[in-house]
Structure formats: structure tokens, C-alpha cells
Amino acid sequence: MVSRRTFLELMSLTACKDLIAAPLLKGARSASDEDVTQYVNIAVGTGGHGHTYPGATVPFGAVQLSPDTFNSGWDWCSGYHFSDSSIMGFSHTHLSGTGCGDLLDVLLMPCVGEVKLDPGTRENPESGYRSRFSHADEITRPGYYSVRLKDYDVLAELTATERTGLHKYTFPASDKSHFILDWSHSYADPKNPVVDANLSVVGEDTIVGGRTVNSWANGRKIFFAMQFSKPFEKLQLVADGTTQPETARELKGVALKAVLHVTTARNEIVYVKTGISAVSAENALKNLRAEQPGWNFDATRMSAHDSWQTELSRIRIEGGDSKQKEIFYSSLYHMMVAPTLMDDVDGSYRGMDDQIHQLDPGQHNYSSYSLWDTYRALHPAFTLFQPQRVPSLVNCLITMAEQSPAGMPVWPLQARETGTMTGYHSASVMAEACVKKFEGIDYQRAYKAMRKRAMDDNYRGLGYYREFGYIPADLEEESVSKTLEYDYGDWACSQVAQSIGRTDDVELLKKRSRNYQHLFDPQTKFIRAKLRDGQWATPYDPKEMGHSKKWRDYTESNSWESTFGVQHDVKSYIELFGGREAFVAKLDNLFNQSSELPADAPPDIAGLIGMYAHGNEPCHHMAYLYLYAGQPHKTQERIRMLLDTMYRNEPDGLAGNEDCGQMSAWYVMSAMGLYAVDPVSGNYVFGSPLFDRATVNLGGGHELVIEAKRKSPDEKYIKAVTINGEKHDRLWVSHADIAKGAKIVFTMSSEPDLKLGTAESVAPPSLEV
Structure with a gap:
């Protein structure tokens, strides 16, 4: 009243x-x-x-x-x-x-x-x-x-x-x-x-x-x-x-x-x-x-x-046709309608504990964090073109973790935790900001909340994960996806632990982040569900949602998609397949499979090319994995194809749910030629730039200019790269190298270059233990 x-x-x-x-x-x-x-x-x-x-x-x-x-x-x-x-x-x-x-x-x-x-x-x-x-x-x-x-x-x-x-x-x-x-x-x-x-x-x-x-x-x-x-x-x-x-x-x-x-x-x-x-x-x-x-x-x-x-206007593009410009700026628009402000003009807000709190000057409280989706491309994009918002977005997540009875944010909406989706990817957003050295964030507070989730909480199978090294499929639903996502949570936590001097935790967390190895079947070369007794769950079909109708083994995915779900340790993962050629062959098979799905597949698995599903987020990094295996021309080829076929400037223009900006963020980042396969690493890999020039306002008077020299728009393969005028023999770049301003020039070609960026010595970094 x-x-x-x-x-x-x-x-x-x-x-x-x-x-x-x-x-x-x-x-x-x-x-x-x-x-x-x-x-x-x-x-x-x-x-x-x-x-x-x-x-x-x-x-x-x-x-x-x-x-x-x-x-x-x-x-x-x-x-x-x-x-x-x-x-x-x-x-x-x-x-x-x-x-x-x-x-x-x-x-x-x-x-x-x-x-x-x-x-x-x-x-x-x-x-x-x-x-x-x-x-x-x-x-x-x-x-x-x-x-x-x-x-x-x-x-x-x-x-x-x-x-x-x-x-x-x-x-x-x-x-x-x-x-x-x-x-x-x-x-x-x-x-x-x-x-x-x-x-x-x-x-x-x-x-x-x-x-x-x-x-x-x-x-x-x-x-x-x-x-x-x-x-x-x-x-x-x-x-x-x-x-x-x-x-x-x-x-x-x-x-x-x-x-x-x-x-x-x-x-x-x-x-x-x-x-x-x-x-x-x-x-x-x-x-x-x-x-x-x-x-x-x-x-x-x-x-x-x-x-x-x-x-x-923080990102200006040149070149491209009117359709591509509409898709780009429509995507950029949809990247900025979430997270949403949820505080009042006097600085007060309702916390995750249902109590009223007061913000420190300059801070904001936010809502609508679709973290399972947005940690992949939206938040990495924010670190480039919205850097002034990053500290407040991260501080809000830290405060939520402290106030919420549910702990680390998973999918918070208007001061309530919905608990939707698997993992706890607020850890990724916090860790990415830490690795990229954003100031104004208390990483000691962040790590306290992260460590509690990683080491102590018996949260959705995490107890089994710590006990078995994987989550048994007969004890917990969506066990495969949860195992992979807790691997990535461990990787994220390890980076913050390392930055604040918690060396006692770093080695354990990094080692644990390789728990995916327990679910890799060397016979079939698939990530698949395993039971508490160590046996593989059967019956098994890589297109099915799980071995039992009781519950799914995968989160909005199947064994095909989960097999390429490792983002942070790709180099070691490739070795499990028997080397680069075998990995590429399996990755080719992902895209070349029949797109027929079982009757109980969720509608989220959409935008199918073979078993690659662009309409759902777990697949978004997969076309970039060729680059890690020494065949970057296949990344360039597939990225251009996805840019051209999965987005239209029409009401039915998206392959799946927009998910608070992630579907659009994939387009914006990929159209500029950059993508964070592993956001916590602080690195971006190169794909196939769509526009002749993109200028990103990085804040503080700095700009990132990405130029693509080409004779025809059809030239999708990278022939040469320079950064700030110097020849660059790698097809990746660190955030630190561009965050204070840089000029990346791609020389494009209609024919693939089978040498540039193919040597193992210049592959993007992966986990080192």
C-alpha cells in the first residue's frame, strides 16, 4: 500500500x-x-x-x-x-x-x-x-x-x-x-x-x-x-x-x-x-x-x-551487403537486452536472500543471466565492446553467490534462482574477468564462493564427481553433460585460485578438470555414460538422449555433441583419439552424419548439420576445433557456411532460441573473425571474417580494427595475418594483445592455405598441468 x-x-x-x-x-x-x-x-x-x-x-x-x-x-x-x-x-x-x-x-x-x-x-x-x-x-x-x-x-x-x-x-x-x-x-x-x-x-x-x-x-x-x-x-x-x-x-x-x-x-x-x-x-x-x-x-x-x-556504434562494420548488415546489427541489438538492470534509482535492490540491500556507488544489480548459454560468446564479447560494464556484471554475480541460499548463480531471474541448466557457469564469467585482469572486482570474494561450490557443495552430482572422477549414469540424470561442465568449472576455479595465490588448490583443480577422460571410450571414440561399477551404460547409440528412459544422460544433446564438448584441454583430448588426423576424421563425421534424431529429442536440438546443432549452445565452439587439430581451413570453411545459412534477417531468422544474446553473439564474434573457444583462457581463435573492416570501441580511447583484404566477398580462407603491422604465424590472439588497441589484418584467398597455423607449435594454448 x-x-x-x-x-x-x-x-x-x-x-x-x-x-x-x-x-x-x-x-x-x-x-x-x-x-x-x-x-x-x-x-x-x-x-x-x-x-x-x-x-x-x-x-x-x-x-x-x-x-x-x-x-x-x-x-x-x-x-x-x-x-x-x-x-x-x-x-x-x-x-x-x-x-x-x-x-x-x-x-x-x-x-x-x-x-x-x-x-x-x-x-x-x-x-x-x-x-x-x-x-x-x-x-x-x-x-x-x-x-x-x-x-x-x-x-x-x-x-x-x-x-x-x-x-x-x-x-x-x-x-x-x-x-x-x-x-x-x-x-x-x-x-x-x-x-x-x-x-x-x-x-x-x-x-x-x-x-x-x-x-x-x-x-x-x-x-x-x-x-x-x-x-x-x-x-x-x-x-x-x-x-x-x-x-x-x-x-x-x-x-x-x-x-x-x-x-x-x-x-x-x-x-x-x-x-x-x-x-x-x-x-x-x-x-x-x-x-x-x-x-x-x-x-x-x-x-x-x-x-x-x-x-x-561501439562496433562499426564496413563492407558486406545490406542483409549481412541487418543481421549483424540486429544481433548486436539482441546482445544488449540482457542481462537486465534490476536496481532502483536510489541504489537499493532486492537480493537473492529476499532482503533489501544498498549498492555501493557506481555498482548495479542485474537480472536475467542465462549463463549456461552466454558464458560461451556473449560475456567474452562484453570484455571487448562493453568493458565498462564487466566489473559490475561480475560483482553482481559474486554478491548473488554470497546472498543466495542456492550458492553460485546458475540462472538467476529477478532475485530468485531458477536453477535452470547444468553446471555453474557464473564461475566462467568470474574467471574470464580475472584472467583478462579486469579491475574493481574482489577476486578473493569470488574464489571463496567458487571454491565452496567446487570443493564442498553436494550440488547436482558434484559429490559423485569428486568421489568417482565422473558422475555415474545410474545415480544422477544428465551425468555426462554435468561431468563435462564440472570439468570446465574446475578449470575456471583453478585460474582464479592461481591469480590469488591459492597454489594448494590449483594442481588439484586442473587435474580434476581432466575428468572427461573417465568417460572417453577408446573403442568407440565417444564420450559416453558410465555406471557406478565402472561399466559403460548400455544400450548405447550416440544419437540417443541416454541409455535409459528414466532420465537423459546428456543436457539438450547426445553423445555425438558431448564428444566434442571439451573446450579447455583440446590438445590432450586430441591425443585420446590417436592424434590430429583421427580427431579431424571424427569431427568430419559429426558434420556428415544423418540429421535424424530419436523421437524423444528435445526441440532445442535444432539447426542441424549432421549431428552438429547450431540452434543450441553446446555446439557453438565445435567448428573452431579443426584449428586446434592443424586444419584451420576447415574451420574457415564451416564458419562461413554457418554465417551464411544459420542466420536470416527475418522473424524466423534464428536456428534456435536466442537465449539472452548467445545465438546473436556467435554471429557477431564470428563475423568479425574472432571466437573464444575457451573463454577462461583469455584467448580468441580466428575464423573467417565476413566484413571488410570492423572497428571495435574498446573503451578508454582504444580501438580494435579488424581488416580483411580480399578481391571478392567469396574469399573465405585466411592466407596471411598481421597484427600491428607485424607478421603473425598463429591463428589465435590473446586478449592482452588487443585489449589496449590493435589492428589485425587478414589477407584472404579463395583457396585454402594448408600451412598457415597448422603446426602444433602454433596451435592455440590448451590446459597445462
Whole structure:
């Protein structure tokens, strides 16, 4: 509910309706710069299985103000799918490209005519407050969304700041215009997960509320404050299906709704602005007052645009066709809609312990870390073009590890641990920052949390891992994938231990990071499941999800994909196959297999070339493994093929779930010619640069320039490399060599060079014990 002090703050908001909203993020574009936002096609990923949303947000913003077309089912994890033709309303929080659904908080729908309290169905939109729409009427730009609601003849326009959303609705003439505020709307799979909620009406133009949601993020708390530019003429409040007396101004319950009636003239504009907070309704009001004091929609929209122009301009590309530019900048856009800010303007935030904490100056709290996905390419990319954010992103993970009853973050969402996916890849993000020597991070604190998970926690088979040297498939589900991911966790922990002088742990952790050897079958040359008695699990088929229907042996993968899941110790791993030629032959077989999968394969295994699945993250480094085995031309060939075939500038333009930026990050990094097979090593390997030139703003006045000299766009093979004008005989580079500025020049050819970078002595570094 609202305090008297909050009420006075609301009155001050009302008094300043004509103020212009101050730009939130600094760094306006230069007049001489090309507006790269023109290349962003936000609709990419809204169709197929991309699971993205088309609405308005700012870089890393807490608010994602976007239309919801449905709120249940796998392809509606973001609340929107391009196949739909009606809209339920516009909510303020959305997930980008995830394989699980949640959020969709604070749904507002402008309506004209008879009041309908339920949204109705996609098949019969007229049965509820839904409205039909046409994609031809949608406009999507970074920081802006608009659509005409056909059934109401209302033009809806949306924009946002970091913690607020601003709506602009142009109505027809009607004495039956109204808004539906549906505070029960959420991602409902299979049923409404709201367990308690409240609403309060303040004055004649403002509503505030809060609720607790038991969904994917179980026990998540969210609050809002919403103000209208036009006072309500009549108000209906509905609690759990019962309409309250007209005098009611406060509600408690589970399914809460408000109907806000207004009379509108032809083309009359009604603005609505909403602040959100994970702390309290009072803080939502503070956020609203600080970031959206007025009603100037155009100024807010331009501020959002300029924020995107600033961030997108951190990487400038030259060359390529218009399609490639659209894919590149659409990908770069989707790399910056997560993680999302989750603190308030006063520095307070809700921690993983459900308590309210205060941030140190300059720090931020974040949400939506899809770490199983994003440690692979998104976070390595951040260390190049978002270095100023890295310390805060890592410090947030450290604090989460300390506050959370679940320990090391796995998939944290709005102060709750979802526990989704295997491993604990927050360790990779922490270790990568450590190896790349990012300052402003307390690595002693980081290692304390990392060591507890690696050495002490009996977490999801880790006890078995320490006891057996692998996880037995008859004791723990997804045992193969978990073993491989705990190997990588040990490798990550060892690097931080080494940096802070914990030499007593380093040797043990590095040795343990080779536990994959226990699951390598020298007869079949596959990584496969093993039982507690040391016997191989049977029956066995490398395309199957596991040896038993009780549970899977692999996480969204099979034995083919797991066999190439070793990222940190590739040199030693190659020796298990009998040497480079044998390894390359097996890797060729991965790509040349039939793509037929068993009936119980999860839909995440998508974008198949043989048994390589580009639509899911475990495969993302695999085409680069040829480089470690002395055949880099095959890496270059396959990377170019993947760039050309797995991405399109269309709604169904992604091979699989976007997963909070990872699918896009693979494209952006690979198109520039760099990829971190082993992010914790601090190295990047070279692939096949797509553009003639890429200029990366590294911060601090430094630039990384990557130039590809070629006679034709079809020249995909690297013939020669120079770094800062000096000949480079390796097809990899360390972060330290480029982080303070560098120029990499690739000379490209239509024919493969069978000598450059092929000697074992110049192969990328692997684990050394």
C-alpha cells in the first residue's frame, strides 16, 4: 500500500506533467555518424523458435514494454509470436529468447466499447479484450514500438527508459473508451502463478501495486506505479472475479484487475507512464519520478534511440551487403537486452536472500543471466565492446553467490534462482574477468564462493564427481553433460585460485578438470555414460538422449555433441583419439552424419548439420576445433557456411532460441573473425571474417580494427595475418594483445592455405598441468 509521503510524491508527479523527460543515458550521437539503428530488424527471432519480443527497451534496461499475443506454451516464452494476429495488451517485463517462460508483468490494454474482463482467445479475439492487428501496421525500432489495434481503432505507441515505460494511445471519439489493467496477467503455464497481489488507487490518475509470483522464478516479487495523463472518470476494481463497490480504492487477492474509464475525442492522445521495482511500490514511484517526470513522448523516444545509437556504434562494420548488415546489427541489438538492470534509482535492490540491500556507488544489480548459454560468446564479447560494464556484471554475480541460499548463480531471474541448466557457469564469467585482469572486482570474494561450490557443495552430482572422477549414469540424470561442465568449472576455479595465490588448490583443480577422460571410450571414440561399477551404460547409440528412459544422460544433446564438448584441454583430448588426423576424421563425421534424431529429442536440438546443432549452445565452439587439430581451413570453411545459412534477417531468422544474446553473439564474434573457444583462457581463435573492416570501441580511447583484404566477398580462407603491422604465424590472439588497441589484418584467398597455423607449435594454448 502507499504511505502518505508517497502520496505527496504522486501529487508532485501530477504537477509536473508538462516537463520534458530528461535523457536517461548520456552519449548522444555525433551528427557525422551513420545512424546504425536503421540496420536493426527487431523482428528477428519473433518467429520460429527464436522466442524474442518486438517491444521497446533501452540497452540492458529493466523495462521491456512489449505486446503480448499469448502467455502460455514454449514458443510464447517472450509473450509474443509472429504467427499470431491478435494482441492481449502491453506488459512491462519480458524475457529475450529463453527456453522457459516468466514475467509479462503489468499488462495494460486500451479498449473502446463494451467492457470485457478476460482477454479472450487467439481463435476468437472478440470473446475478450484482445484486439486484432496486422504486422503491416507494426513499427519496430530500437527503443520504440507501435501498432494499430484494429478492433478499437487505437494507435498504440511505446517507448522506455531504464526503469520506466511510456505509452501513447491515440483514441477515436467515444464515451466508452477505457483501459484494462490486468494485474493477474502473467506467463501462465499451466495456470496463473500469482499467489498474492495488491492494488491501490491514488487520486484520480494513478495506480500502484505489487505481487508475488510462483513461476519459473519461484517467489519472485515485482511492484509498479502507473500514472495516466487523463484522470479516470469512472473506476471499476475486480478482485478474484468479484467487482468491488465504486468507492473501493484498495484491493488484495490473487486475480486483480482495474477498469479505468475515460471519454475521448477524435484523435485524442492519452499517455500512460509506469515505473517498476523489485523493492516496493514506493520505489517504483521514485523510479518514475526520476526517469519520467513529464509526458514528452518524443523526447523519451529520442533518448532511447540515442542510447541505442551509442551502444550499437561501439562496433562499426564496413563492407558486406545490406542483409549481412541487418543481421549483424540486429544481433548486436539482441546482445544488449540482457542481462537486465534490476536496481532502483536510489541504489537499493532486492537480493537473492529476499532482503533489501544498498549498492555501493557506481555498482548495479542485474537480472536475467542465462549463463549456461552466454558464458560461451556473449560475456567474452562484453570484455571487448562493453568493458565498462564487466566489473559490475561480475560483482553482481559474486554478491548473488554470497546472498543466495542456492550458492553460485546458475540462472538467476529477478532475485530468485531458477536453477535452470547444468553446471555453474557464473564461475566462467568470474574467471574470464580475472584472467583478462579486469579491475574493481574482489577476486578473493569470488574464489571463496567458487571454491565452496567446487570443493564442498553436494550440488547436482558434484559429490559423485569428486568421489568417482565422473558422475555415474545410474545415480544422477544428465551425468555426462554435468561431468563435462564440472570439468570446465574446475578449470575456471583453478585460474582464479592461481591469480590469488591459492597454489594448494590449483594442481588439484586442473587435474580434476581432466575428468572427461573417465568417460572417453577408446573403442568407440565417444564420450559416453558410465555406471557406478565402472561399466559403460548400455544400450548405447550416440544419437540417443541416454541409455535409459528414466532420465537423459546428456543436457539438450547426445553423445555425438558431448564428444566434442571439451573446450579447455583440446590438445590432450586430441591425443585420446590417436592424434590430429583421427580427431579431424571424427569431427568430419559429426558434420556428415544423418540429421535424424530419436523421437524423444528435445526441440532445442535444432539447426542441424549432421549431428552438429547450431540452434543450441553446446555446439557453438565445435567448428573452431579443426584449428586446434592443424586444419584451420576447415574451420574457415564451416564458419562461413554457418554465417551464411544459420542466420536470416527475418522473424524466423534464428536456428534456435536466442537465449539472452548467445545465438546473436556467435554471429557477431564470428563475423568479425574472432571466437573464444575457451573463454577462461583469455584467448580468441580466428575464423573467417565476413566484413571488410570492423572497428571495435574498446573503451578508454582504444580501438580494435579488424581488416580483411580480399578481391571478392567469396574469399573465405585466411592466407596471411598481421597484427600491428607485424607478421603473425598463429591463428589465435590473446586478449592482452588487443585489449589496449590493435589492428589485425587478414589477407584472404579463395583457396585454402594448408600451412598457415597448422603446426602444433602454433596451435592455440590448451590446459597445462
